[in-house]
Amino acid sequence: MNPVVVVHGGGASHISKDRKERVRQGIIRAATVGYNILREGGSAVDAVESAVAVLEDDPEFNAGCGSVLNVNGEVEMDASIMNGKDLSAGAVSAVRCVANPIKLARLVMEKTPHCFLTDQGAAKFAAAMGVPEVPGKQLVTERNIKRLEKEKHEKDAQKLDCQKSRLALSNRNARATEAICSFPVATFKKNKQIVENECKSRF
Numbered sequence: 624m625n626p627v628v629v630v631h632g633g634g635a636s637h638i639s640k641d642r643k644e645r646v647r648q649g650i651i652r653a654a655t656v657g658y659n660i661l662r663e664g665g666s667a668v669d670a671v672e673s674a675v676a677v678l679e680d681d682p683e684f685n686a687g688c689g690s691v692l693n694v695n696g697e698v699e700m701d702a703s704i705m706n707g708k709d710l711s712a713g714a715v716s717a718v719r720c721v722a723n724p725i726k727l728a729r730l731v732m733e734k735t736p737h738c739f740l741t742d743q744g745a746a747k748f749a750a751a752m753g754v755p756e757v758p759g760k761q762l763v764t765e766r767n768i769k770r771l772e773k774e775k776h777e778k779d780a781q782k783l784d785c786q787k788s789r790l791a792l793s794n795r796n797a798r799a800t801e802a803i804c805s806f807p808v809a810t811f812k813k814n815k816q817i818v819e820n821e822c823k824s825r826f
Contacts, residue, residue, distance in 0.1 A: 626661035630654040630674055633685050645683050653677035668706050668729070675702070675725040682764045687722055689764050692771045698762040702728040717742040718749075720756045727754055 632650045657674035661667070679687025690698045702724035703714035713732025716739070718724045730752050731740050740748050749756075 626658060626670075628654045628657040628661065628670060628674060630657070630678070632678070635685075642683060649678065649681040649683050652681075668704065671704060672725055672729055675704075676723045679723050679725060682766075687724065688762045689767065690762060692763065692767050694771075696763070696768065696771060697759060700724045700762075704728045704732060706732065712738050714739045715741065715745040718745050720746075720759050720762075721749055721754060722757045722762070727752075730754070 630650050630653045632646055638646060653674040656677050657670035660670040660673055675686070678684045681687075682689035685691050686702075687700065690700050693699050698719065699716075700718045700721070701714070701716040702718070703712065704725060705712040711732050713728045713730070713735075715724055715728050715731060718727065721727055727745065727749050731737060731745075731748065734752065735748070
């Protein structure tokens, strides 16, 4: 049977022209690594882990080095893996300072009774398993720094627009309230004058 490997490089709605070829080559590399493992008799889990690790090592992808930054400008990563033969699974989330979270997810699947570890629990497990720690800055790319700065700028601009809209609406409501409140007063004064005039004309 001829093995097949399918690699998904992410769900970005827009990739700039200068990145398209780099992304395509990265996907080809990942698929080729996985395919060669299968062709040489390796397991599907081996192939999947290795293919994903290629994406994690490529700064063009939102995985490992190149991951999208959190609001503090830090990399927090998730990864999961599953064995179709026995439906065992392993996953990690909010992982920091690990180059290949997919390898850690596999360790969770194979070395623990759990299927999901997160944040500090995942960090302690990684240390216990001898997974090397890398500096957090090593996973941050200049492209994602600029992306975060742009998103923060756009969000600040949206907040300012919302504040302006609320202020304008508040002023409009205040004017409307003043108009409503002044109407009975004016009517009362007018009616009072009519009554006074009628009284004078009678007497």
